[in-house]
Structures are given as C-alpha cells and as structure tokens.
Amino acid sequence: MSSPYDLRITGGKVFLEGLGPSDVDLLIRDGRISGIVGREQQADAAETVDVTGKLVLPGAIDPHVHLGKDIRVPRDPDDAERESASAAAGGVTTMLVYLMSSSSYTGEFASARAAMDSNSHIDYGFHFVLGTPEHLEEFADYMGLGVSSFKFFMNFRGDEGKYLGMPGNDDSFMYDILRKSAEHGAMINPHPENIELVRMFRDERGDESAGPLAVWNAARPAFVEAEAAQRVAYLASVTGASVYCVHTSSREAVEAIARQQASYPNIFIETCTQYLTLDTTSDAGVYAKVNPPVRPREDVEFLWKAFEDGLIDAVGSDHNARHRSNKEKDIWSASAGFPGLGGLLPLTLAEGLRRGVSLDTIVEAVSTRAAKLFGMYPRKGTIAVGSDADLVVLDMDAPSTITAKTQHSAAEYTPWEGTELPLSVVHTIVGGRFALRDGVLTDQRAGSYIPRAHSGAAALGG
Numbered sequence: 001m002s003s004p005y006d007l008r009i010t011g012g013k014v015f016l017e018g019l020g021p022s023d024v025d026l027l028i029r030d031g032r033i034s035g036i037v038g039r040e041q042q043a044d045a046a047e048t049v050d051v052t053g054k055l056v057l058p059g060a061i062d063p064h065v066h067l068g069k070d071i072r073v074p075r076d077p078d079d080a081e082r083e084s085a086s087a088a089a090g091g092v093t094t095m096l097v098y099l100m101s102s103s104s105y106t107g108e109f110a111s112a113r114a115a116m117d118s119n120s121h122i123d124y125g126f127h128f129v130l131g132t133p134e135h136l137e138e139f140a141d142y143m144g145l146g147v148s149s150f151k152f153f154m155n156f157r158g159d160e161g162k163y164l165g166m167p168g169n170d171d172s173f174m175y176d177i178l179r180k181s182a183e184h185g186a187m188i189n190p191h192p193e194n195i196e197l198v199r200m201f202r203d204e205r206g207d208e209s210a211g212p213l214a215v216w217n218a219a220r221p222a223f224v225e226a227e228a229a230q231r232v233a234y235l236a237s238v239t240g241a242s243v244y245c246v247h248t249s250s251r252e253a254v255e256a257i258a259r260q261q262a263s264y265p266n267i268f269i270e271t272c273t274q275y276l277t278l279d280t281t282s283d284a285g286v287y288a289k290v291n292p293p294v295r296p297r298e299d300v301e302f303l304w305k306a307f308e309d310g311l312i313d314a315v316g317s318d319h320n321a322r323h324r325s326n327k328e329k330d331i332w333s334a335s336a337g338f339p340g341l342g343g344l345l346p347l348t349l350a351e352g353l354r355r356g357v358s359l360d361t362i363v364e365a366v367s368t369r370a371a372k373l374f375g376m377y378p379r380k381g382t383i384a385v386g387s388d389a390d391l392v393v394l395d396m397d398a399p400s401t402i403t404a405k406t407q408h409s410a411a412e413y414t415p416w417e418g419t420e421l422p423l424s425v426v427h428t429i430v431g432g433r434f435a436l437r438d439g440v441l442t443d444q445r446a447g448s449y450i451p452r453a454h455s456g457a458a459a460l461g462g
C-alpha cells in the first residue's frame with residue numbers, strides 16, 4: 001500500500017507569500033505541494049525530512065543563463081549537467097537559458113532539449129535571441145514551443161554580432177521585434193549598450209594604472225547603457241511591448257528606465273549578482289570582466305537602494321561557463337562573462353539581509369517576480385498548494401565559503417573565490433526530489449522543460 005504523500009518537510013520556517021517565514025510543514029505528492037499543515041497534523045508520508053531551525057524558501061529562479069561550450073546552445077550532456085549542478089548547489093531550481101543562433105530556432109530548440117533532458121538537475125525554459133529576418137517570420141512558431149521571451153542585442157551593429165553569426169541590425173529591426181512581441185503577448189529582453197559610443201571609448205583605451213576593471217568600466221561607461229535602455233524603453237511605449245532590461249548595472253541606467261516607467265509601466269529591470277556585490281576595485285580582476293562592466297562602488301550602493309525600493313524586478317546571474325584559460329589574459333583580450341548560477345541566491349540573500357533589506361523583497365527578486373514576468377507563476381516562484389515542490393532549505397547560522405570547487409562549473413573559477421557567507425544551502429528540492437541533499441549533489445537529473453505561454457504584461461494579466 002502506498003502512502004498518500006511522498007515527502008513531508010517538517011520543522012522549518014517556511015516562507016509563505018504575504019506571511020513570511022511560518023511554522024508549518026509541507027506535504028509533497030507527485031512533485032507538487034499538496035498540503036501546508038500545522039506541525040501537529042498527522043499525515044502518512046513515505047519519507048519525513050526534519051529541517052528544524054532552517055529557512056525554507058521557494059527555489060530561486062535564474063532568468064539569465066547561457067549554456068554550451070560556445071555559450072550559444074547547450075549541445076552536450078555535460079553542458080547541462082555541470083552548470084545545472086552549480087545551480088542546484090546554490091538553491092536555484094529553475095533557469096531560463098538563452099539560445100543564440102543565426103539558424104532557425106525550430107532546429108536549435110530540438111537539439112537543446114536533447115542536451116538538457118535527462119541531464120539537467122533543475123527545471124529550465126528558453127529565451128531565443130532574435131537576430132535575423134527569418135527569426136521574426138517564425139515568431140508565432142516560437143511562441144508555440146513555449147518560448148515567450150526574446151533577447152535582442154542592441155549592440156549588434158555592423159560586425160559586432162559576427163562571433164554569433166548574427167548580421168548587423170538597426171533600430172528599425174528592433175522596432176519590428178517590439179511590435180511583433182506586443183501582438184503576441186511576449187516580452188523583449190534587450191541588451192542595451194550604444195555600441196557606436198562603446199567603439200569610440202574602446203579605441204581611446206583609458207589609463208590602465210587604475211586596474212583592469214576600472215579601465216573596462218571606463219571603456220563602456222554607464223551612460224552608453226542608460227542611453228540605449230532609454231531608447232528601447234521609449235520605443236516599447238510606442239509599440240505597446242513589454243521590455244525587460246537585462247543585466248542593469250548602473251545608477252544612470254536605472255534612472256533612465258525609471259523615467260520611462262513613469263509614463264509607461266511595462267518596462268522591467270533585471271540586475272545581476274555581480275552588480276550587487278562586485279565593483280571596479282574587486283580582487284577578482286580580469287575574471288570579473290563582463291558586459292556591461294562591474295561599476296564603481298557608488299553604483300553598487302545605488303542598486304541596493306533601488307532593490308530595497310522595489311525598483312529591481314529580478315536578479316539574474318548572466319552565467320556562462322567560459323573556461324578560465326579564456327580569462328587569464330589582459331583586460332582587452334580576455335573573454336567577457338563568467339559563471340554565476342551557484343552564487344545568485346546565497347550572495348544576494350546574505351548581502352541583502354546584511355543591509356537590512358526585508359526577506360520579502362529578496363524572495364520577490366530572486367524567485368517570485370521572475371516566475372510572474374516569465375509566465376511560470378504560480379507553478380513556480382511561490383510555496384503554495386498546487387505549486388511545484390521547488391524548495392531551497394538554508395541554514396542561516398552555518399557559514400560557507402565560495403570557491404571554484406563549490407560552484408561545480410566547468411569554467412573552473414569564480415569571481416567570488418574566497419567570499420565568506422554567513423549561511424549555507426542545505427537542500428535543494430526540484431519537483432519534490434532532492435537535487436542537493438545535506439549540501440551534497442545527488443544524481444537526480446530529472447529537470448523538466450517549462451513551456452511559457454506569455455511573458456511581460458500578458459503574463460501579469462495586465
């Protein structure tokens with residue numbers, strides 16, 4: 001005879017939306033939360049796991065991930081396995097992965113699914129990068145695959161997108177993308193940088209004595225991000241599109257977007273863990289080279305203020321697994337980007353709480369809001385009856401240290417090497433199954449593809 005429940009999580013402080021940490025037990029059946037009950041309530045569960053004194057949050061959602069050796073499309077089992085191991089170790093239970101190709105995504109989708117299924121430790125969905133006229137013609141087909149959010153590189157002018165095989169684009173192509181996404185209830189995630197200005201500053205090459213990250217910041221100053229963010233946000237209002245500004249790094253960019261939000265609401269802001277925790281003086285040096293660059297300390301402080309005020313919708317990692325051999329070069333020749341999936345939740349949570357940001361605001365930014373914006377709520381992003389049993393259990397009194405080893409990524413380094421945190425991830429549960437148990441990865445690789453019918457305003461019901 002089988003038990004009515006597969007798993008009972010008992011004794012924890014369970015984060016319930018609107019209520020905060022609550023003294024309840026969770027009953028899980030068939031991968032979903034099927035009961036939220038008092039400690040005393042009897043229930044027949046096949047297994048009971050005691051998490052007394054620990055904090056139970058909805059699994060984190062990383063809405064900004066790149067996978068694959070060439071960071072375009074996951075093609076091999078280990079592209080999915082190694083990097084999703086990093087996610088599971090850090091309490092991330094769902095990731096949205098950018099597929100980047102100049103070919104039709106109908107084919108790329110199939111090969112990416114083949115690489116992910118049976119190999120990913122966590123659930124996943126995709127965003128597609130739109131770069132060719134053919135992509136726009138196939139827009140409705142892509143929606144039919146359950147992909148409702150699309151990236152657009154504003155900086156791919158002339159030859160800038162050649163490394164991905166993308167032709168140069170312009171504002172008329174962007175306008176077309178925005179118009180199309182509004183028609184279909186999708187969302188556009190632009191990479192906002194004014195590349196014409198970047199080229200000019202790059203050629204000028206600043207004073208290297210300031211250190212590699214300061215030089216890189218000077219080569220791509222904040223206003224080139226702000227100018228592009230403002231332009232796409234304004235065109236969103238003209239077309240009625242929803243726009244999600246990825247990896248917002250600076251005060252200038254947040255303020256530029258906020259000015260547009262005052263007259264048009266469907267513009268959303270993502271920042272990344274690195275912009276909340278690293279600055280131009282960080283020890284990580286060239287390892288932390290990324291676009292947009294990590295900024296001076298004043299921007300980090302401003303972003304936390306914006307975070308606390310609810311201006312930041314979501315935190316992503318912009319994870320990519322570029323190997324360390326591509327980074328151990330001078331600042332001009334090193335690759336941009338680094339792995340961050342494993343640090344997203346522990347770093348944001350620890351730093352946010354240290355600064356006195358409420359747990360509600362943090363959970364919203366690392367889980368709930370992304371689920372809502374990307375059409376996964378309430379299946380994801382909340383602990384509620386009927387939701388997927390995606391949970392992270394944290395010991396808030398057990399210090400841990402981030403190293404390349406704890407991050408598992410094939411990249412074999414982390415810009416946060418040696419960072420000490422006051423907390424540890426104990427268990428990560430994906431669809432009712434342990435992906436991380438007592439701090440150790442399991443061999444569970446049952447992550448599923450999550451189709452998403454709509455994103456942005458259409459997903460929010462607005």
Ligand SMILES: [Zn+2]
Pocket residue numbers: 064066318
């Ligand atoms: Zn990215």
